[in-house]
Amino acid sequence: xxxxRARPQQVEMSQFxxxxxxxxxxxxxxxxxxxxxxxxTLAYLAGSIHIALANKKMLVISTATVxxxxxxxxxDLPQFAKTLDEPLKFVQAKGRRRYLxxxxxxxxxDSVDQQELSFDVDSKYLQQKRRQQAKTILEQWDTQVWDGxxxxxxxxxxxxxxxxxxxxxxxxxGKSCSQFMRCPYYMVKREMATxxxxxxxxxxxxxxxxxxxxxVLPNPEEVLxxxxxxxxxxxxxxxxxxxxxxxxxxxQTTEIADSVLKKIPKALAHRQHDFGxxxxxxxxxxxxxxTILQQMETLLQSDDLVNDVxxxxxxxxxxxxxxxLVQALLIPCQSLYQRANVIYKHYAVFGKWIKDAIETQQIxxxxxxxxxxxxxxxxxxxxxxIDFMGLFLDEDKPDHPPNVRWLSYExxxxxxxxxxxxxxxxAAYFLEKSLWNRAYGVVMTSATLRGMGLFHRFRLDSxxxxxxxxxxxxxxxxxxxxxxxxxxxxxxxxxxxxNFALWxxxxxxxxxxxxxxxxxxxxxxxSKQVMDTVYQNLPQDLASLVLxxxxxxxxxxxxxxxxxxxxxxKGSIIFGMDRFAEGVDLxxxxxxxxxxxxxxxxxxxxxxxxxxxxxxxxxxxxxFIALSLPAVSIRLIQACxxxxxxxxDSGRIxxxxxxxxxxxxxxxxxxxxxxxxxxx
Numbered sequence: 001x002x003x004x005r006a007r008p009q010q011v012e013m014s015q016f017x018x019x020x021x022x023x024x025x026x027x028x029x030x031x032x033x034x035x036x037x038x039x040x041t042l043a044y045l046a047g048s049i050h051i052a053l054a055n056k057k058m059l060v061i062s063t064a065t066v067x068x069x070x071x072x073x074x075x076d077l078p079q080f081a082k083t084l085d086e087p088l089k090f091v092q093a094k095g096r097r098r099y100l101x102x103x104x105x106x107x108x109x110d111s112v113d114q115q116e117l118s119f120d121v122d123s124k125y126l127q128q129k130r131r132q133q134a135k136t137i138l139e140q141w142d143t144q145v146w147d148g149x150x151x152x153x154x155x156x157x158x159x160x161x162x163x164x165x166x167x168x169x170x171x172x173x174g175k176s177c178s179q180f181m182r183c184p185y186y187m188v189k190r191e192m193a194t195x196x197x198x199x200x201x202x203x204x205x206x207x208x209x210x211x212x213x214x215x216v217l218p219n220p221e222e223v224l225x226x227x228x229x230x231x232x233x234x235x236x237x238x239x240x241x242x243x244x245x246x247x248x249x250x251x252q253t254t255e256i257a258d259s260v261l262k263k264i265p266k267a268l269a270h271r272q273h274d275f276g277x278x279x280x281x282x283x284x285x286x287x288x289x290x291t292i293l294q295q296m297e298t299l300l301q302s303d304d305l306v307n308d309v310x311x312x313x314x315x316x317x318x319x320x321x322x323x324x325l326v327q328a329l330l331i332p333c334q335s336l337y338q339r340a341n342v343i344y345k346h347y348a349v350f351g352k353w354i355k356d357a358i359e360t361q362q363i364x365x366x367x368x369x370x371x372x373x374x375x376x377x378x379x380x381x382x383x384x385x386i387d388f389m390g391l392f393l394d395e396d397k398p399d400h401p402p403n404v405r406w407l408s409y410e411x412x413x414x415x416x417x418x419x420x421x422x423x424x425x426x427a428a429y430f431l432e433k434s435l436w437n438r439a440y441g442v443v444m445t446s447a448t449l450r451g452m453g454l455f456h457r458f459r460l461d462s463x464x465x466x467x468x469x470x471x472x473x474x475x476x477x478x479x480x481x482x483x484x485x486x487x488x489x490x491x492x493x494x495x496x497x498x499n500f501a502l503w504x505x506x507x508x509x510x511x512x513x514x515x516x517x518x519x520x521x522x523x524x525x526x527s528k529q530v531m532d533t534v535y536q537n538l539p540q541d542l543a544s545l546v547l548x549x550x551x552x553x554x555x556x557x558x559x560x561x562x563x564x565x566x567x568x569x570k571g572s573i574i575f576g577m578d579r580f581a582e583g584v585d586l587x588x589x590x591x592x593x594x595x596x597x598x599x600x601x602x603x604x605x606x607x608x609x610x611x612x613x614x615x616x617x618x619x620x621x622x623x624f625i626a627l628s629l630p631a632v633s634i635r636l637i638q639a640c641x642x643x644x645x646x647x648x649d650s651g652r653i654x655x656x657x658x659x660x661x662x663x664x665x666x667x668x669x670x671x672x673x674x675x676x677x678x679x680x
Contacts, residue, residue, distance in 0.1 A: 001083055009475040010039045013445075016473045017047030021224065021441045028441035029467050031230075031458075033449040035477035035674070036641055040445050041076045044226050048443060052196065052224045053086065057440045059197045060093075060217055062205045064229035064236070065583050066151075072199050090197035091188065093216060095204050099188070100141060100148035101167040102179040103369045108134040108164050130161050137165065141184075148184025169215055170351055170376025176358035178365050202233055206240040209434035220438035229583070230444035231634065234427050234461035238608060241430040242423025243388035247293060248412045253381040254289050257343065260350070260374045261286070267371055268353055270362050278346045285339040292339070296332050300325075300418060309407050310418065318406045318607045319420075321396040326405065329420075330393065337389035344382040351375045391422035401425040401615050406607035425611050428463030436463060448637050450474060451630020453672045477674060479644050487640075487676035488654045490514065495659055496598050507597050507656050508534045514654055517545060518571045519592040520562065524581050524639050526598050531575055534597075542573070549576045559584070566590055582638045587645035594643045596655045599669070600635035601628060629665055633672050640673060652679075 013032050020030035030047075034040040044061075052059040063069050073092050081088040109131060137157070140146040146153060150162065157165075173180075180186055192198055204216060205225070213220045227233055261282055265272065300306045303325050308314045319326050354372055357363035396402035401424070408419045424430065436442060444462070451457045455472050459465065479485075490510050494502035511534065515521050525531035528550060535548055547558045558574060565572035566589050574580060581600065604613060604627070613623040643651050653676060660666040 001079060007037075007039060007478050009034070009478055010043045013038060013040060013043040013473065013475050014047040017044055017443050018051065020471065021048055021051040021443075025440075026437070027471075028224075028439075029436065029464065029471045030441075030443045031449065031455065031464065031467075031472045032443070032445045033447070033455075033474040034445055035447050035475070035479070036645055037478045037647060038475055040447075041072065041228070042080065044228070044443050044445060045076070045080050048224055048226060048441070049080075049084075049088070049197075051441070055224075055440070057222055057224045058195070058218050059226065060200055060205065060223050061197065061226045061228060062200050062202050064202050064232040066201075067583065067585075068228060069199050069201065077197065077199070088197060089191075089195045090199065091191045091195040093188065093192060093198045093200045093204060094149070094151070095207060095216060096168055096172070096185050097166050098150050099183075099185040100137070100150070100165060101172070101185075102138075102141065102148070102183060103173070103177050104167055104171075104373060105134060105138050105141070105165040106179075107370060108161075109138055130164075133157070133161060134165065167373055168376060168380060170379045171373030172376070173355060173358055173365075173368055173372050176355060176365075177369065202227070202229075202236045203240075205435075206237055210240050210430075213434065213438065220435055221440060223439055224441040224443075225435070225439050226443040227445070229446055230462075231446040231448050231458070233431075233444070234458070237427035237431050237462075238423065241427050242421060242608070243384060243391055244408075244422075245385065245388050245392070245420040246410070246412055246417060247297060247419070248415045248417040249381060250293060250385065251290065252413065253378055254286055256374050257282070257347065257378040258286055260347075260371065260378065263371060264350060267363055267367055268350070268357065270357070271353055274353075275349075278349070281342055282346055285342050289336065289339055289343070292332050292336050296329065296336075297418075299328055299332070306407065306418065309409050312409070316406050316408050316421075316605075316607055318404065318610065320405070321402065333389055333393055337386065337393065340382045340385045340389065344379060344386060347375050347379045347382070351379060388420075388422055391424065392420070402611070404608045404611040421607070423608055425608060425615060426461060426463075428461060428465075430463075432463035447641060448634045450672075451633045452668060453633075454630070457626070457630040478647060479674070481644070481674040482677045484644055484650045485674075485676045486652045486679045487673070488514070488652060488679045489658070489660060490654060490656060492656060492658050495662065496657060497659070504530055504533060508537045510654075510656050511595070512539065512542060514593075514595070515542065515573060516571070516593065517542065520566050520571070520586070520590050521573045521593040521595065522580060522584075522586065522591050522642055523573060523575050523595045524597060524600075524642075525575065525577050526600050528577060530597070531577065535575055545571050546573045546575050549574075549579065555579050559586070562586075563590060581635065581642070584642060585645055586642060588649060591643060591645075591649075592651040594640060594651070594653045596636070596639050596653070596657070599632055599655075599657045599659060599666075600639060602631045602635070604628075624665075629668070633669055636669060637673060640676075 013034055016032065017030045021028050032040070034043065048059060061072060063072070069092060073090070077088070077090045081090070111131065137146070141148050150157065150166075177183065198217065200217065208214070208216050209220065217223060261279065264275070265279070268275065305314070305317055305319070305325065309317060351372065354363065354368050354375065358365060358368045391403050392405060394403050403422055403424055405420070405422045408421060410417060410419050449455060449458045464471070492503070492506050492510065494506055496503040507530070511523065531549070535543060535546060538546070547553065547562055549555060549558065553561060555576070562572045562574055604610060613627065616623045616626050640653050643649070643653055660670050
């Protein structure tokens, strides 16, 4: 490869992955922390590709950010493929909803205006506008101006319209669809069938795993997974594992189910001897679902906490297993659970029958392509409700982390609705059951997996208890930190947790002192309010150089503008928050000075986070040591890591939070930072 220079750390990582992937089944788990500059992409490709090819497994590389996916597809994989003897074919995979469904688009374009019975002029105008947009989109796709991938469009398609012209697996007629050969999703699927490497994102891999695997990607048993940016995986998995009961959504889905039920006898007339009892059960259970939901709403509205949520006095309050509210909800929820199972089962059969009938030409394509998405929606939402009930009705056990239940008030389909949420306290079981126990092999890597120098927290959150230390590796950085970067802790009177107003004022004063107006500076904040206040109080000559997150430019365009200013020989200052503290690449002159205004302590306000803290306390632990310190350690290393991106980079880091020197934990955090040269 051109300009390639072997780095011992890269070779060590690659060898470790290769050796681990040669272990027996259920033991192929390699967890590697590899700081910036190691060249981890090349290390994991070299360490895993030969094993995947030799064992006829697909290599699936999953990332957390679009930027890294694009870098893999456009730069890393093409370069790497050129060096191999055997051909390497790689494809980017996305969920079905990222692609156009031509059949649904044609239905929207063909929809007849007269069907709109409403006399509301605004909604008629909106419908006409949508149809016009749909016609334009159809023309662009039909003439191959656009490939049907939502992410490749220059403009944006409004979510409502996109939902109408895309589909999920249940609403898809597959091979029987008239547009199957030209379908954007199936074109990518056909590419995937002959690919060696698939680039995906964490959400897609987790969604596929949640549904049992093998829907978009191959079954986990046929895959060697590489999770890059793996520090994001436990939280992403937690989001996937949690489920919700949304009243408005279920009312709407029950209406769709009822409307489908009226069309089924005619559409599936050839099956009429098979579904008499199904129609009878559904005509009983669909109205019963509405009745039970109404009973639940009446019950909820008599509760003071629920009224406080609706009034906006509290946000996302938890509800507990032993509380009167949860106990009162158990019987209606059990009844809903039983009926949801019947509805899900029957609509799954309808979906199968419709797909069979298209193949045997017993049902016209046009009818099937309208019915299938509706049947699929009913199946999806009631299947989701069954998953929710499984979590909500699972009784708390004294020696096991309980499921977390909470309320929220949300807007859905332009209506405000109460939502009951339930989720596990940890994603460990979900990851272990759906991925680690099934996959051919797994590599997890990131620049920051250890908190306070230990893999302990990541190991717990990711369900890696059964893997001993031989599965974990932390490679050293190739950077000479002491030579390349200095760490400055300016003298400040106030601490942010003791005298916030004075500390905020001092931050502004320090920035005026320490920023060089001719350089590229990145200033990281943990609060938008502090960032805006500090910005408003800056002198004009400094404020004019600031690109402020949330002002007029998107983060992506802020970086473009910043790059242009530096290229023109001017100074530039980025004021940013979390988005700029992780995953932003500003090599060389694009970043000479990183300023961290405050230690990035996580604020545990979400119900699952609060429950985790309580569980640690009940188990005799300390949440600050078990949760907060590892999290702030990782975030601080990530933030400081914005400075050095290449071995030739240099610069300085300033941290405007004296707790690093005055608190016992501050000294621990300093010890686990890279070996920067400290300047007093």
